[in-house]
Each structure stands twice: as structure tokens, then as C-alpha cells.
Amino acid sequence: MASITLKRLTKRFANQTAVAEMDMEIENGKFVAILGPSGCGKTTTMNMIAGLESPTAGTISFNGKDVTAMPATQRGVGFVFQNYAIFTHMTVDQNLGFGLDVRNVPKPERDKKVTDMAAFMALEHRLYQKASGLSVNELQKLAIGRSAIVEPSIFLLDEPLSNLDAAFRERMRSELRLLQRRLKQTMVYVTHDQIEAMGLADKIAVMNLGVLQQYASPQDLYANPANTFVAKFIGAPSMNIISNEIICASGFGAKDLIGFRPENVFFGKPGVGDISFEAQVTFVEAVSGRKIVHLDFKGEEVLAVLGRHVSTTVGQKVTAVVSRTDCRSFDSTTGKAL
Amino acid sequence: MTEAPVQTELKRQQIKMANWFTVPSHVLLAFIVIFPLIMQVYISLTWWTPMDGEPWYNAYMSFSWFDNYIEIFRDADLWAAIWRTLLFVAICVPIEFALGLLLAMAFYEKVPLQNVLYSVILIPMMVVPAIAGYTFYLIFQQTGPLNILLSSVYPGAMEINWLNNVTRAFAAVVIADIWQWTPLMFLILYAGLMSVPDDQMKAAALLGASGWQRFTKIAFPRMKAVMTIAVALRLIECLKIFDPIFVMTKGGPGVATQSVSLYLYKQTFGDNNWSYVAAIGLAILILLSVIAGIILSRSAKSAAAQAKAA
Amino acid sequence: MIRFLRIAFVLVMALLCIAPLLWMLSMAFKPPEEWTSAAGQITLLPKNPTFDNFIYAFTGEAAGMVVSLDRTAWWPFFASLLTATVGTIIAVVVGTMAAYAVSRHKVSQGLGLSFLQLRIFPPLAVMIPVMIMWAYLGMIDTWWGLALIYGIVTLPFSFWLMKAYFDELPREIEEAAFVEGCSPWRTFTRITLPIVRPAIASTALFIFILNWSDYLVALLLTRKEWTTIPVYMNALATAVNGELFGVKAAVGLLAIIPPVILGISIQRFLVRGLTFGALKQ
Numbered sequence: 001m002a003s004i005t006l007k008r009l010t011k012r013f014a015n016q017t018a019v020a021e022m023d024m025e026i027e028n029g030k031f032v033a034i035l036g037p038s039g040c041g042k043t044t045t046m047n048m049i050a051g052l053e054s055p056t057a058g059t060i061s062f063n064g065k066d067v068t069a070m071p072a073t074q075r076g077v078g079f080v081f082q083n084y085a086i087f088t089h090m091t092v093d094q095n096l097g098f099g100l101d102v103r104n105v106p107k108p109e110r111d112k113k114v115t116d117m118a119a120f121m122a123l124e125h126r127l128y129q130k131a132s133g134l135s136v137n138e139l140q141k142l143a144i145g146r147s148a149i150v151e152p153s154i155f156l157l158d159e160p161l162s163n164l165d166a167a168f169r170e171r172m173r174s175e176l177r178l179l180q181r182r183l184k185q186t187m188v189y190v191t192h193d194q195i196e197a198m199g200l201a202d203k204i205a206v207m208n209l210g211v212l213q214q215y216a217s218p219q220d221l222y223a224n225p226a227n228t229f230v231a232k233f234i235g236a237p238s239m240n241i242i243s244n245e246i247i248c249a250s251g252f253g254a255k256d257l258i259g260f261r262p263e264n265v266f267f268g269k270p271g272v273g274d275i276s277f278e279a280q281v282t283f284v285e286a287v288s289g290r291k292i293v294h295l296d297f298k299g300e301e302v303l304a305v306l307g308r309h310v311s312t313t314v315g316q317k318v319t320a321v322v323s324r325t326d327c328r329s330f331d332s333t334t335g336k337a338l
Numbered sequence: 339m340t341e342a343p344v345q346t347e348l349k350r351q352q353i354k355m356a357n358w359f360t361v362p363s364h365v366l367l368a369f370i371v372i373f374p375l376i377m378q379v380y381i382s383l384t385w386w387t388p389m390d391g392e393p394w395y396n397a398y399m400s401f402s403w404f405d406n407y408i409e410i411f412r413d414a415d416l417w418a419a420i421w422r423t424l425l426f427v428a429i430c431v432p433i434e435f436a437l438g439l440l441l442a443m444a445f446y447e448k449v450p451l452q453n454v455l456y457s458v459i460l461i462p463m464m465v466v467p468a469i470a471g472y473t474f475y476l477i478f479q480q481t482g483p484l485n486i487l488l489s490s491v492y493p494g495a496m497e498i499n500w501l502n503n504v505t506r507a508f509a510a511v512v513i514a515d516i517w518q519w520t521p522l523m524f525l526i527l528y529a530g531l532m533s534v535p536d537d538q539m540k541a542a543a544l545l546g547a548s549g550w551q552r553f554t555k556i557a558f559p560r561m562k563a564v565m566t567i568a569v570a571l572r573l574i575e576c577l578k579i580f581d582p583i584f585v586m587t588k589g590g591p592g593v594a595t596q597s598v599s600l601y602l603y604k605q606t607f608g609d610n611n612w613s614y615v616a617a618i619g620l621a622i623l624i625l626l627s628v629i630a631g632i633i634l635s636r637s638a639k640s641a642a643a644q645a646k647a648a
Numbered sequence: 649m650i651r652f653l654r655i656a657f658v659l660v661m662a663l664l665c666i667a668p669l670l671w672m673l674s675m676a677f678k679p680p681e682e683w684t685s686a687a688g689q690i691t692l693l694p695k696n697p698t699f700d701n702f703i704y705a706f707t708g709e710a711a712g713m714v715v716s717l718d719r720t721a722w723w724p725f726f727a728s729l730l731t732a733t734v735g736t737i738i739a740v741v742v743g744t745m746a747a748y749a750v751s752r753h754k755v756s757q758g759l760g761l762s763f764l765q766l767r768i769f770p771p772l773a774v775m776i777p778v779m780i781m782w783a784y785l786g787m788i789d790t791w792w793g794l795a796l797i798y799g800i801v802t803l804p805f806s807f808w809l810m811k812a813y814f815d816e817l818p819r820e821i822e823e824a825a826f827v828e829g830c831s832p833w834r835t836f837t838r839i840t841l842p843i844v845r846p847a848i849a850s851t852a853l854f855i856f857i858l859n860w861s862d863y864l865v866a867l868l869l870t871r872k873e874w875t876t877i878p879v880y881m882n883a884l885a886t887a888v889n890g891e892l893f894g895v896k897a898a899v900g901l902l903a904i905i906p907p908v909i910l911g912i913s914i915q916r917f918l919v920r921g922l923t924f925g926a927l928k929q
Contacts, residue, residue, distance in 0.1 A: 052540055072543050085541040089559045098555075099545040150545060348826060355832045356749035360756045363746040363803065367762055370800045374777035381777070394780045441661060444654045457912050458662045461669070464911030468863035468878040469900040473668045476675055476893065481684050483671050483692060517668065522922065529919045529927055549650075567923055578770040581863040585882050599864075602772040612776055619773035626768055 001186055002062040002153035003028045004049060009058035011044050011210075018044040020210040021058070026188060026203075028063075031180050033189045033201035037233075041210040042190045046156050049188065051075045062153060078147030078155040078185075082162060084139045086146075088132040092123055095131050095142055099150035113149055121145040136163055140172065148183060155180075155187045161196065173200060194234055198222070206230050222261075225328065228335035231259050237292060237303045240265075243332065246298050249275045256338065257330040262292070264326035265304035267318045274321050281316045295320060375623075382406055382617035387610045397613070406617035416618065418593065419601035426508075426597060427576045430515045435569060437516070438523025442531045443553065463521040471582030474514040475501070478586070501587055504594040511583050511595050515576070523568055530564030531557060669904075675897035676701055683893040701898035705884075717884075719872075721899050724880035728903070730791050731866075731876060732859035735798025740852050742799070743806025744844075748836065750807075751814035752822075760811065763804035764924070771864050779868055789871040797869065798859045805858065805924065806851055812925030813847040814840075850917040857907040877903040 004026040011019040019041040026032045034042040047053040049060055051072030059068045067075055087095050094101075096117055100110045118124045121141040126134060134142065140160060147155065160176075161169045177200055180187045191197050197204050198218045206213040206221065206229075214226040225231035231239040241259045244252050252258060258275075270276035279295035279302060286308070293312055295302045297320070304320060306312070329338045377394070383404070386397035410416065441459065449455060462470070477484050478500035488495035500506045534557045542552045580599040583589065589596035589604065596604070602618065605611045671692075675683070678694040678701075704710035708717040749755050778797065779788075787793025821843070825835040841848075866876040875883070881899045884892050911918070919927050 050544060052544075072540075073546055073548065075544075077544060079541065079544045081537050081541060083537070085535070085537040087538055087542075087556060098542070098547075102542075102545065102547040102551050102555075146541075146545070348832075352753055352832045353755065355836070356753035356755045359745040359749035360759060362742040363759055363807070364756070366742060366800050366803065367759075370774075370778065370797070371762070371766070374774060374781060377777040377780065378774075381780075388780075394784065437661075440657070444658050447651075447654070449655055449658055455658055455662050457915060459658075459665050460911070460915065460918070461908055462665050464857065464908045465669070465904045466861040466863070466878050466900075466907060468861075468882060469904050470668075472882060472896060472900055473672050476897065477668055477671055479684065486692065517664070521665065525919055526923065526927065564927060567926060571923065574768055580771070581878075584863075599770055599772050602770075606772070606776065615772070616776045619776060622773045623769055627765065630765065630768060 001028050001184060003064075004154060004186065004188070005059075005061040005064070006045075006049075007059045007061070009045065009048060009060065010056050011041070011048060011053065012056045017210050019048070019055075022212050024205055024212065024215055026186060029184055029186055030202045031177070031187045031189065031200060033191060033197035033204045034207060035191055035194055035197040035204050035233075036207035036213075037192055039209070040207040042192075042207050043158060045207070046158060046188060046190050049154070050077045050079050050156055076150075076152050076154075078150070078152035080140075080143045080147055080155070080157045080160050082159045084143040084163075086131045086134075086139055086142055088130070090131055091128050092118070092131055092134070092142060093127045095146050096123075096149055098146060103150075117145045117149045137168060137172075140164070144179065148185075153186065155183075155185045157187065157189045159191050160189075162191075162193070169196075176200065195236060198234070206233060208233075224337070225259070226337050228257060228259070228330050231328070231330070235261060237262050237305070239328075240302050241330070242297070242300050242302065244329075246300060247275065247277060249327075251324070252327075252329050253338075255332045257332050257335070259328045259330060260322045260326050262303040262305040265302070265320050265322055266306065267304075267310065268321060270319065270321045271323075273324045275324060275327060276319055276321045279318060279320050281312055281314055281318065283314065284312050378616045378620055381613050382620050384613050387612040389610050402613070406614050407621065409614060410618060410621055415593070416598075416601060419596050419598045422508075422593075422595075423577060423579075423597040426512065426515075426579070427573060429512055430519070430576055431569065431572050433516055434520045434523045434572060435527075435565075437520045438525075438527050438568070441520070441524040442528040445528055446531060460521050460525060462518050463525070465518065467518065467581040468585050470518050471514060471585035474510065474517070474582070475586045478510045502591050504591060507587050507591055507594050511586055514582050514586065515579065518582070519572060519576075523572065526564060526568040526571075527561070530561045530568075533564075534560050669901075672897050672901050675894055676901045677898075678894050680894060701894040702902075704892075705895050705899050719880070721877070721880065721902075724875055724877045725903075727791065727794075727870075727874045728860055728876040728878075731794040731798055731874070732856050734791070734795035735802065735859045736852050736856045738795065738799025739802040739806045739855050740848060743803050743851075744810045744848060747807050747810035748814055748840070751811045752819075760807065763807050766801070767804050775865070775868055782869055788869055789873050791874050794866060794869055794874060794876070797865055798862065801865065802855045802858050805855055805921065808924035809851045809854075809921060810844070810847065812920070813844050817843065850914050851921070853910050853914050854917060854921040857910055860907050 004024075006022050006024045009019060009022040009024075010017070022045060034045060036042050044053060048055050051067070051070060055068065059066055061067060062075075087098065090098075093114055097110055097114045100113060105113075115124070115127070118127050121144070123138060123141060123145065126138065131139070131142065140163075143160075157176075161172055164172060173196060189197070189200065198221075201218065203215060203217055204221055205215045208229050214221060214230045216224075216226075221230060221234050225234060225239070228241055231241060239259045239261050241257050244254055244256045244258050247258055249258060260275075277297055279297040281293055282296045282301075283294040285292040285294075289308055291306045291308060291310065291312060293304045293306055295304060295318070302320065330336060331338055381394065381397055383401060383406070384397040385400040385402045385405075386392070386394065388394075390400070392399065445452070445456065465473075476482060479485075480499045481496065484500070485495045485498055488498070498506070500510050538556055539552055542556050547555065578599060579597055580603070583595050583597055583600055584603070587595045589600040593601075602615050605615050605618075674693055677697040677699070679696055679698050682691075682694055682696070700710040704717065705721040708720045746756070746759055750757065750759055782788050782793050782797075785793075787796070817840070822835050822839060825839050826832075830838070860876075861878070862876070863878040863882075866879045870876065870879065877899070881896055881903060884896050884899065914921075
């Protein structure tokens, strides 16, 4: 187990900055997700932690020891690639034992570790088959087992669930969490899927265009987004953000952006201090037990999430109400939370 | 109901056109394979040579039946040439393979001026072989650049005669072949090496494998097919070698560098034993066809076995 | 350290690849007195560089040459160009049509194998009957006789290469045309051919290089009129001047420029070409 510290980590390519001055501390044994849209720099950050790419500036430390200059072969990092990178020309046994074989671990010890790991991953029946014949699920378990067997201090996973179909993905999510708890590893998990990150991680680092936007627990990210990007990226559907020039709510700056989550919107009479506005229903989506109602408010689209039983019709005029405590304000130029 | 007839009519038209498309190929093949083959069989059973003054179809006038073929077994010079050719191939191909592989591995990581150096290294194999032969003829002259360079470390170098010495001439043609064809091995092996999936190499590195281990455990096993093709190609071409040796030494001194092709040339134009050469040619054809047949049926069997196991 | 060795190795190899050609270059510019001389007097670079070798090769007269050439290099260059080009056209046209037929409509499956066999057999094993035939048909020392055999001998390459391309071409494109009512011939000429045009170009250039580089076949099938450059160059000699080292070097140098330039321009295609379409870059 090891903690990871990134200090002012930067990676520049000829025409762009992939990662800009990232400061982050990942504690021992925690499950941290790096979340962001494609091109945000999350995979580059992970490659630098693994040693597959070298930073232009900044340092990386494991347990306080600077490893920035250390080559990838020596870092003791477990890495699960998005397409698993299984050695398809070898058997499952050879794949699992690879890390031990290159270290010349004596045969009896090596074989025992391999059979143990195979049992742990429920792959014993496939041990002597060629790895190319495995199902996607088995390949993923093999990839994890192959990395885990050499007892790395850190586990890095690059979008490991994106190859699986929706049904499996749910199952694998919980299996991964259980695995992390059992192995007691520090896990860093890269994904673009915020539902996945919110469900799995202890803390999430949200990135966009190479810059770390916010690094906090899922609850914090949901309730107190640091800027409009995080506000819109987290949550499905995402936070409504409207300029105060349109809502004209008191207590906020005239030009500020007001944000509130669709789940906090209800129809009816506003109470004291509540913010309300007149809107018209344009479209209703019925999704697994709740309704996502699209409202038109002075030309802006506002979303509200209501229970199944609330009656709505297209064209209906409603009074939408949000409690003041559920609102967040953002600076209109920088997007930062106020 | 009308679908089926339309489909089959279209199919019929297509097959008709396809058959027409293969006619030129069949004609040319007949021209260069069938007819000459018949002629070759005919001639090989006679003593005919153009010096007889008779046109070839009158060769029956000097039938010799299988005498030419028997001669093949008794001809010490032929077997010496075969042995020499095999020796030549046994030296050249492994060296070209090893050097080509080393070069491919050297190019695996980035090299400064990579594109320029890559193109430069490929140049030798694009040079006309007969002219490459002449180039090395010039280089191996007693007063040539090789001796000039050598004489800076070994004073007596200017006395060394390459092309008139039995062993040194052989070495010279070997060197010329290695120069010309190592780039080909490099080209093919490099392409094979680069097709090894990148992230498998990365995964191996992260599991602690050194560069050498990555090559032996990941890259090599995946390059088996490519390496086989490279070696097979080079082997076949090397056995046929003629141009550079002919230009450099004409097979000499004596017969020191006389490969099978050169021996056949000498028999044809030096000794005018056309019918004998025809017989040898047929023997080679039959032998190679049998070998090729065995190899192909073996690989077809193993491919079928692999398909079953998978 | 390893990085240094690696780069040094590559540089040394690149140098070795170029060095022999540099010597040819040097010889091409040397006057006759520098061609061979007593030990120690020959130098790497010409002491008195001159264009005379080139002038002599192309005009037959030059200072320092006692006797003039009876055949200048113009015609052999033309012979090489003509026979290589026509041979390439024959190989590409016949091979592409056959490849299309075999790939798309599965006729004459044995054709590919026959072609492969053609490449395995040593030329001299089959040239005796070819020489007799060519003589009988009056095709010795003619440009069409040589071009024809060039076409046949390189046919395997165009067949296997184009077959690989046709195999990769999705059928849907042509099927869409059939559905529209296009005849098989029109589909082939209007739709398929334009798509594979770049492949045909690379294949043609590759085969041209092969034809241009031939020596043995031209040696056997030409006498005086239509000797190609490699044959002409190696036979260059006059009774009085003896072996014309410098002139040969000059002609040889010019002769290797076209294939080298073409080869570098289709560099990416070479792996495919040389492995009969089996491997790709």
C-alpha cells in the first residue's frame, strides 16, 4: 500500500498542455477516481503515475519517496489497461505468472501463487487454456489478477468497465469495490462515466482540459461544486444553471449564475425565502420511477425531477419552486462558486 | 418469385466476365509454362544443341533418352556447384537475418533523424543487383578502396588480391550479398516488430520485464510468422543467385564462386550442352515442386489442426 | 549507455549502406589515369574530377579516350525504359483482371499457386526452352519479346498484390452498383478500378523497379539492338581502352537512380510488395 502525491505535475506536448500543474494527494488504501470528458488529461496523468510517460515538470511521490525519475519497470505499479492487454499468445497460467516469471521466482512458490490467484479470480478451470479464448469478463479478471499477483503498492485502472455491456458493468462495479477492500490496495480509477465514479470512489478528482477542477468526496461534489463545469458534469440530469438576470432572485449578485439541482425543484406554492418562477412544461420523460420534466422559462430550459405520481401535461403552466438553501451561485465570468 | 432468376442471371454474367478476365493469364501461363515444358522434356531426351545447325523440332534425330539424366548424378562439377550454393546460402541468410533483426530492434525506440536513416538503410536493396555487383567488383580491386582503408591498419593490405583468390573471392560475393539484402530482412522484421501490440509491451514493462525480456517473451513469439516469411523469401532468392556473382567474378577464380545458376550458364554458353541443361532444369523443377507440395500440405494440415483446436 | 550504442549501431549501418555507392560516385568522376594505378597512388576522392566519363558514355568521344564508342548509352536507357514500362503494363493489366476474377468470383483458384511456382523456379532452369521459342518466333533482340517476358515473369507479383487488395475491398460498394442495374463490366471499370487506383499505382511502380533491375533475362534474350542498361553497362569495353571502369561507374550510377528514387517513394508499400501481399506495413 502506498500514498501517491502529485506536486505541480505538468505535461506539455508540442502544441498543447495535456496536464497543467496538478496538485493532488491520494491517501493510502483509498479508492480515487479521476473523472472527466475525453481529452481532459486523465489518462495522461495516470500514465505519468505509472511511468509510461514522463512529466514536463512537477514531481510524483509514493509514500513520500520521489519516483519521478524511476523507470516504469521498477515502480511496482499495477496497471489494468482499457482493453486489458492480455498476452493472447500465452495461456492463462503464463499470463498470471508473468510478473513472477520475469523476477525468476522459484517454481514451487510461483505455481502456488498462480493457483491461489486463479482460485481467487474464479479462473482455475481456464488455467491451461490460451488466453485468447476467454470471455470479456474473464479477461478483465485475468488482467486484474495478473497485476495483483506481484503485490503492487498501487493499482491503476484505465476505464476498465467501458468494454462491458450495461448488465455486466453493474455487477463488476460492486465486485471491483469488494476487491479493493479485500486487497486493501490504493486504487486510482480513470473514467468518463460520472455515475460510475460517484458510485465507486472515496474521492473524485474532476479534470477538464488538463486542469484539476475539484478534488472531493462524491457528496461534496454533488452538493458543493467548485465551478460551473463540475456542477454541470456531476449528476444526471445535471444542475440547472441560469443567469440571475433572468431569475431576478434577491440576495444574489445581479449578474451571477444561479445553480440548482433538478431533484430540488417542485411545483406549488413558494415558501418564505424560496425562489420561484413561472414556467411552461415542454416535454416529459418517464424514467424508471421518476419523471424528468423539461420546462421553458423565458427561453431557458430548466429541468425538474419529480415523482411518478405528480401530474404533468405538455403545455401546462406551473410555478417552479426551489429552496434558497439548495441554490448555489457562481461568478458569471470565471464560473467559480461564490 | 422474380428475385431468384434476376439474381442467378446476374451471377451468371459475373462468372462469365470473371472467366474472361482470367483468359489472358491462362494464355500467358500456357505460353511460358506449358509449351516450354513440353519442349524442355523433349529436348532433355536428346543430345541436341543449337550448334547442330538443326532447328529444335528436329532434335529427335539425336535421341539420347535418359542419358542426360544419368549424367546429372555423375557430374561432379554440378554437385560441387550445388554444395557451393548451399554453403553460400547457409552463410548469407543467417547473417542477413541476425543483422536485420538487430536493426529492427534498434529502430524500435525513437532514433534521431529516424525517417532519413530508415530510407538510407533501405537503399541497397533497391540498387540493380548487376550494378551492385559491379560496385563491389570495384571495391574489391587490389588497388581499390577496401585495401586503401585496410592499409591504414595493416600495412601489407595493398598486396591483397580479393577476386583472384579462391577463399577471398567467395568472401567477397558473400559480403556483396549481405550488403544488398540485409535491408530487406530489416524491412520485413521491422514491420513485424512494430505490429506487436503496443500496450502488451507496456503491460509487460509494468510487470517488471526488462527490454530483453519484453522482446523474448512478447515480441518474438508474435513474430514467428513474419520471421518465417522473411527467411523463406530470402532463401528462395538466394538459391537462385546469378547477377552479382556473374558480374563480379563470372564464377571464378576457377570455379570458386560458381553457384548453380552460374554453372548452368557456363554449360549453356560455354560448353553448349543445351539438352543437358534442359534436363537439369527439369530435375530442379520436379524437385522444387515436390518440396513445395510437401510444405504446403504440411502447413494446410497444421492450419486445419489449429482451426479445430481453437 | 544502451541508447548510445543503439544509435551508434544505426549510424554505422547507414554509413555502410551508403559507402559503396559513394565509391561509385567517386569513380564516375575520375579521369582514366586514376582508374587503376600502382599501389598507393589511388585515392578515395578524384584528384582531377571530370565529367568526361559521362560525356564519353553519351557522345562516344571524350578527351583521354583513344577510341570512340560504337554505341552510346542513350539507346540502352531507352531500351530499359521501354521494355520495363511495357512489361509493367502487361503484368498490371493481366494480373489485376485475374486477381479480380479470383478474388470476387472464385474462379480458377489454382492460378495463384501457379504464379507462386513461377517465382520459385530458378530462371536458368526454364530459360532454355524460352530462348529456343523466342528465337523460333523471331523475338530475340526485340523490345516486344523482352517486354513480354518481363510481363510474364512479374505477373505473380501483380496478381498476388491486387488479389490482397480486392480481398480487403468491401463487397457492399459493388453490390450497391449491381442493385442499381450496373453490368459487371461497368461496375468494374467505373466503380472498382477508381477505388483501387492507388494500389495499382504502387504495384506498377514496384513491378517497374523489378523489370528495370533485370540482368539475366536481358542477357539471354538480347544481342545488340535492345540490350538494356545493366547488360550494356557491364559489357562496356573497347579493344584499346580496356575495361572502362570510370565510364561503367558513371553509367551504372545513372542507371540506379530511377529505381532508388521510385523505391523510396513507395517505401511504405515495399513490405507488401515483397511478401506478395502477405504482410502489411
